[in-house]
Amino acid sequence: xxxxxxxxxxxxxxxxxxxxxxxxxxxxxxxxxxxxxxxxxxxxxxxxxxxxxxxxxxxxxxxxxxxxxxxxxxxxxxxxxxxxxxxxxxxxxxxxxxxxxxxxxxxxxxxxxxxxxxxxx
Amino acid sequence: xxxxxxxxxxxxxxxxxxxxxxxxxxxxxxxxxxxxxxxxxxxxxxxxxxxxxxxxxxxxxxxxxxxxxxxxxxxxxxxxxxxxxxxxxxxxxxxxxxxxxxxxxxxxxxxxxxxxxxxxxxxxxxxxxxxxxxxxxxxxxxxxxxxxxxxx
Numbered sequence: 001x002x003x004x005x006x007x008x009x010x011x012x013x014x015x016x017x018x019x020x021x022x023x024x025x026x027x028x029x030x031x032x033x034x035x036x037x038x039x040x041x042x043x044x045x046x047x048x049x050x051x052x053x054x055x056x057x058x059x060x061x062x063x064x065x066x067x068x069x070x071x072x073x074x075x076x077x078x079x080x081x082x083x084x085x086x087x088x089x090x091x092x093x094x095x096x097x098x099x100x101x102x103x104x105x106x107x108x109x110x111x112x113x114x115x116x117x118x119x120x121x
Numbered sequence: 122x123x124x125x126x127x128x129x130x131x132x133x134x135x136x137x138x139x140x141x142x143x144x145x146x147x148x149x150x151x152x153x154x155x156x157x158x159x160x161x162x163x164x165x166x167x168x169x170x171x172x173x174x175x176x177x178x179x180x181x182x183x184x185x186x187x188x189x190x191x192x193x194x195x196x197x198x199x200x201x202x203x204x205x206x207x208x209x210x211x212x213x214x215x216x217x218x219x220x221x222x223x224x225x226x227x228x229x230x231x232x233x234x235x236x237x238x239x240x241x242x243x244x245x246x247x248x249x250x251x252x253x254x255x256x257x258x259x260x261x262x263x264x265x266x267x268x269x270x271x272x273x
Contacts, residue, residue: 067272068226076224120223
């Protein structure tokens, strides 16, 4: 049921107008934040153009989620990354530079897994 | 022979022929220690409700309806069961990590709370699987409590 929700998960479009996730210090590692800023935030922020993407995930909302919802969101993020669902294939065709590189995927996975683990301790 | 008769005979032949194509419905397996049934996470009326409303697509304990033996409905059923179990299988609950369990419980809350589950197409035939408002609330409360137990 899972996971379908993340139809527009990461997207793609990084522009100078995009702002970084707020309150990022408490939740994101510096490495993860850099990847999110460059590859995900363009769609998954209030300024994103795709409503589906915003409904699926708003990075800025993560610090305000209650614990269970945050763990579930991190679990969704991990699932989406493991299945290579984001950034969407069609978008990568248009903007090849937005493809998530293996190292970037590793950074995001490592961050999401360790964050979820820390919440479950 | 009239064209209508020829069409009917052809349809009957096709219908009989497709019965020999395996449906791909997964076979039931005995419940073991990994099942949510054997955990302390759920008991009583909520467990009964899960069996009645969810287990046919989300467990290894499917109550196969009569149409599970008939193609093409058996093919659709096979797809539903395979897809449902790939997303959540209560019979393999203990194989999920705590993170995954919380993700699934949150998803249950979302799908049940928004009325997406049980699926409307399933309820057309399985009317007893429909959740009334009390059953719906009980399931949501259970999901909250189960989440809290895991987070402790």
